[in-house]
Amino acid sequence: MxxxxxxxxxxxxxxxxxxxxxxxxxxxxxxxxxxAAEIAARFPDARVENFGSSAILPGLVNAxxxxxxxxxxxxxxxxxxxxxxxxxxxxxxxxxxxTANDIRDSATWGACEAVRAGITCVGDASxxxxxxxRALQEVGLRGVVFQESFGPDARLARENFEKLQxxxxxxxxxxxxxxRVGVSPHAPYTVSGPQLExxxxxxxMERLPLMMHAAESQAEEEFLREGRGLxxxxxxxxxxxxxxxxxxxxxxxxxxxxxxxxPLLAHCIRVDEKDIETLRETGSKxxxxxxxxAKLGHGRAPLGEFxxxxxxVGLGSxxxxxxxxxxxxxxxxxxxxxxxNLSFSPSASQMVTAATAxxxxxxxxxxxxxxxxxxxxxxxxxxxxDGAHQVPVYDPLTALLFSSSGRDVVLTIIAGREVxxxxxxxxxxxxxxxxxxxxxxxxxx
Numbered sequence: 001m002x003x004x005x006x007x008x009x010x011x012x013x014x015x016x017x018x019x020x021x022x023x024x025x026x027x028x029x030x031x032x033x034x035x036a037a038e039i040a041a042r043f044p045d046a047r048v049e050n051f052g053s054s055a056i057l058p059g060l061v062n063a064x065x066x067x068x069x070x071x072x073x074x075x076x077x078x079x080x081x082x083x084x085x086x087x088x089x090x091x092x093x094x095x096x097x098x099t100a101n102d103i104r105d106s107a108t109w110g111a112c113e114a115v116r117a118g119i120t121c122v123g124d125a126s127x128x129x130x131x132x133x134r135a136l137q138e139v140g141l142r143g144v145v146f147q148e149s150f151g152p153d154a155r156l157a158r159e160n161f162e163k164l165q166x167x168x169x170x171x172x173x174x175x176x177x178x179x180r181v182g183v184s185p186h187a188p189y190t191v192s193g194p195q196l197e198x199x200x201x202x203x204x205m206e207r208l209p210l211m212m213h214a215a216e217s218q219a220e221e222e223f224l225r226e227g228r229g230l231x232x233x234x235x236x237x238x239x240x241x242x243x244x245x246x247x248x249x250x251x252x253x254x255x256x257x258x259x260x261x262x263p264l265l266a267h268c269i270r271v272d273e274k275d276i277e278t279l280r281e282t283g284s285k286x287x288x289x290x291x292x293x294a295k296l297g298h299g300r301a302p303l304g305e306f307x308x309x310x311x312x313v314g315l316g317s318x319x320x321x322x323x324x325x326x327x328x329x330x331x332x333x334x335x336x337x338x339x340x341n342l343s344f345s346p347s348a349s350q351m352v353t354a355a356t357a358x359x360x361x362x363x364x365x366x367x368x369x370x371x372x373x374x375x376x377x378x379x380x381x382x383x384x385x386d387g388a389h390q391v392p393v394y395d396p397l398t399a400l401l402f403s404s405s406g407r408d409v410v411l412t413i414i415a416g417r418e419v420x421x422x423x424x425x426x427x428x429x430x431x432x433x434x435x436x437x438x439x440x441x442x443x444x445x
Contacts, residue, residue, distance in 0.1 A: 002026045002046040005411075006036040007382060009396040011057040013356050014371035017396050023056055025378040028415040033372045051410065053386035055396045057352070058372050059120025059142075059379035059414065060328040061359025064211070064266040064287035064316025067110030067135060068103050068126050069094065071440040072321040083217055083296060084230040090321060093444055094127070102443075103128050105436040107135035112428055113326045115139060115420045117406025118381035120413075123264060123287065123316070123363050125184045125211060129171055136179045139428055140419040142379065144363050146184035146211045147171060149191060149199060153240045157195035164199065168208070178415060180364075182209035185258070187216070188249055189223050189231040193256050200257035209364050211287075212258060215249040215275070216267040217298045224252055250275035259284050264362050266316060269293055269301045276305055285312040285362045288354070290335045292318035303335060304344025314359030327406035328355045329383075336401065348397040382411040 003025050010021025012033055022039035024032040024046060032039050040048065072093060079086040098106070107126070114122060122143040126132035129147040136143050147167050151160035164183065171181040185191040185199045203210040215221070222229035227244030235242045245252045250271055253259050259282040266287040268279070279286070288301055306313050315335060317326045332351040339346055360370030368377045383404060385393050390408070393399040412420035419426055 002031055002043050004039055004043060004046045004048045005051065005056055005380070005382065006039070006048065007051040007054040007056045008385070009055040010372065011055055011352065011396060011400070012372040013058055013353055014373055021056065023372055023380060025413070025416050028378055028417075030372060030374055030376050030378050030380075032374055051382050051384075053393075054382050054384050054410065055400055056372070056380055056382050057400070058356040058370055059381050059412065060118045060355050061121045061314060061363065061365075061370065062114060062119045062317055062326065062328055063123045063264065063314030063359040063362040064289055064318060065110070065122055065124055065326060066126065066319035066321070067107040067114070067122065067124050068128055068132055069106065069319040069321045070110035070113065071098065071102065071106035071437055071444070072319070073324055075441075075444060076321055081297065083219055083298075084234065086296070097444055098440065100128070100131060102440050104131040104135060105433055106440065107132045108138055108428070109433045109437050110320070110326060111135050111139035111141050112425045112430060112433065113320075114141060115412045115414075115425055116409065117327045117329070118383065118409035118412055119326065119328055119406075120379040120381065121360065121363060121365060121369060123211060123314075123359075125266075129167065129181070130174070133171060133174055133179050133181075137174075137176065139425060140178075140414050140417060142178045142365070142369070142414055144180045144182045144209050144211075145171070146182040146209070148184045148186050149195070150186050151195050152190055152192055152235055152242070153238075154192040154194045157192050157198060160195055161198040161202070165202065168206070180209070182211060184211045187213040187220070188252060189220055193245075196253070196256040196258055200261055203261045210258070210261040210263040212253070212263055212265055214253060214265040214268055215270045216293075217296075218270070220249060221270045224249055248272065248275050250278050254278055254282065266318070267293060267298070267301060268306075269299045271302065276302070276309055276311070279306075279311050280309045285314070287316040287362060288313050288335060289316040289318040289323075290338050291331055292316075292322040294334075294338070296322055300338060300342065303339045303346065307346070307350065312358060312361045313354050314362035315355050325406075329400065329405050331355070333401055348395070348401040351401055352397055378413055378416040380413050381409055384408050384410050
């Protein structure tokens with residue numbers, strides 16, 4: 001049966017806002033988008049639900065996150081001034097103190113937080129991708145789960161790569177239309193050049209989406225350009241040989257074949273004009289994570305330059321270990337205000353596009369989601385715009401971006417299925433998960 005969702009405003013993203021609009025949903029697909037009167041006339045037998053002073057928009061897309069780390073929210077606050085110490089404490093907690101059940105529940109709780117905030121699709125980087133995929137499937141999220149690969153010792157490149165191949169083969173057995181598999185060589189300071197080359201070739205041959213952390217910090221830049229700093233010292237202590245390429249991260253990734261995959265690169269803070277041109281020429285995409293970048297003191301990515309050069313940009317929360325919340329509306333607002341404080345003045349429309357269609361393109365879902373259009377997948381959210389912090393509304397796009405947050409979401413629909421409504425995630429025992437996250441925190445503290 002067709003259901004019509006109507007509201008004071010419909011924001012298709014691909015076209016201008018519709019005053020008193022409606023979206024008709026037929027199974028997993030959008031059957032029509034237009035004025036409420038027009039859609040009601042087209043589908044006279046449909047069930048109609050009117051959300052009043054709200055906005056209906058495409059589901060938000062979190063282009064870069066780590067849902068398995070949700071249990072580490074607030075755990076690393078004292079290490080944020082030292083990125084190497086931050087990474088070390090995170091890694092020890094994740095590998096040595098959290099069980100498989102802990103990781104699965106952590107990821108599932110993160111998925112619940114996402115759909116509560118109107119996020120319908122995620123790019124999730126995970127060392128335990130099987131557990132993360134199960135978590136997304138349990139909650140009903142759409143996304144790409146990128147199986148991470150580590151290994152800075154070139155002598156072990158083939159061995160590490162074969163482990164990745166085995167994991168990907170296992171993951172493909174549980175892949176669905178909603179949840180797809182990707183690969184993620186973690187970062188240029190945790191994966192050797194030969195291993196990067198093997199993974200790049202593999203991703204192209206198997207047509208796997210590839211995501212990588214890139215150009216994130218000063219320590220990374222010192223490591224690649226000069227072969228010194230915390231990352232170099234860490235390898236030396238482990239007796240791992242490292243010869244710096246003496247070039248930027250982006251040029252290095254181009255040299256080892258990663259950019260041939262048209263990858264999704266997270267962060268891209270420390271880039272110059274040549275790097276930006278290389279990103280444009282290779283069709284590389286950027287997951288912009290401004291709150292995480294700022295919280296860790298890494299600096300700012302040149303959002304304006306990316307957009308001016310036609311580089312596809314999506315927004316990412318990164319993990320809540322470095323952000324504290326998984327809220328794409330808040331992320332979009334922070335990105336906009338931070339950019340305006342410097343030199344670039346993005347519009348509300350540009351930022352909402354980055355949080356929807358931009359993220360969809362980053363993850364390879366651009367033909368299915370990201371806009372409200374007939375025939376697209378029915379991934380949509382309803383955001384109330386009648387709160388004390390929102391009224392009056394002169395323009396729904398600016399009210400959404402500057403006055404709202406994920407807490408104003410009242411309905412989240414993925415592939416035509418309602419996954420969040422009436423302040424609960426449908427079909428998930430959130431009370432159990434809340435208790436489990438507190439239990440994990442007690443163990444870690």
